Amino acid sequence: MTDDAPELRASDADRERVAEVLRDALAEGRLDMAEFEERLDATYSARTYGDLAPITRDLPVGGAGAAPRVSMTKEPERDGGWAGRITGGEGSSTWAVAVMSGFQRKGRWTVPRRFNCFAFWGGGEIDLRDADFAAGEVVINCVAIMGGMNVVVPPGVEVVVRGIGFMGGFDHSEEGVPGDPGAPRVIVTGFAFWGGVGVERKVTRAERQRLKEERRQEKLERRQERERERLERGSGRRELDASRSDGHDRHGLDGLHDLHGGRERELERERERRRDT
Structure with missing residues (x-):
């Protein structure tokens, strides 16, 4: 844990990294259940790096003997392919234990070659959607x-x-689904007694948001297309009505001209008869 900025606010990811260290320490026998629960409560109630630092100060990380540190720099963006997510090396966490409690492994973490987890009267979630793979x-x-x-x-x-x-x-239920080229293979094994292990396939939150935005854009484009068609149909009807109206007006004027011309011819013939008599 960093000591150079103890007043900085800790994030959920910072607290979760400390919780992983505590769970590993419990599985290795470095902490008993009472100490684990006490430190875990302190972890999730911590607000700053200074609150988190003492919790794991006496615990090694990955056998190296150094206290865990929270990174103060943003991790580099992935290249978007599976090759960038299969990193080699060791996993960031190898154990998870839940005894009348629960555990989570989620977010940006590295899945080891073998991850062991145990739940007794409890439950756990192992989320690999944003994980790297050893x-x-x-x-x-x-x-x-x-x-x-x-x-x-x-x-x-x-x-x-x-x-x-x-x-x-x-x-x-998720067996038999072909994997993408270069994607990792996940083998789920173990034993369940009066319990169960579920496996489900989900997209990441970012991908779900992207798909939602695509659907929203498609709906907007369809709505705009329907509006254009409606306006075009309305414009066509107005032009047809105007054309019909012009035709009726011209027909009426032609009729009046014919009637006027006929009367003039009758008057002319009447004047000719009178001259003849």
């Missing part, structure tokens, strides 16, 4: 005892489910 094939090992877990994968990722359920089950 390898082209990763294993999510889930053990759910009277609890449940949910694995969320993005479109394009191949999913293989090999878990075993006893009075419980694993969701196989």
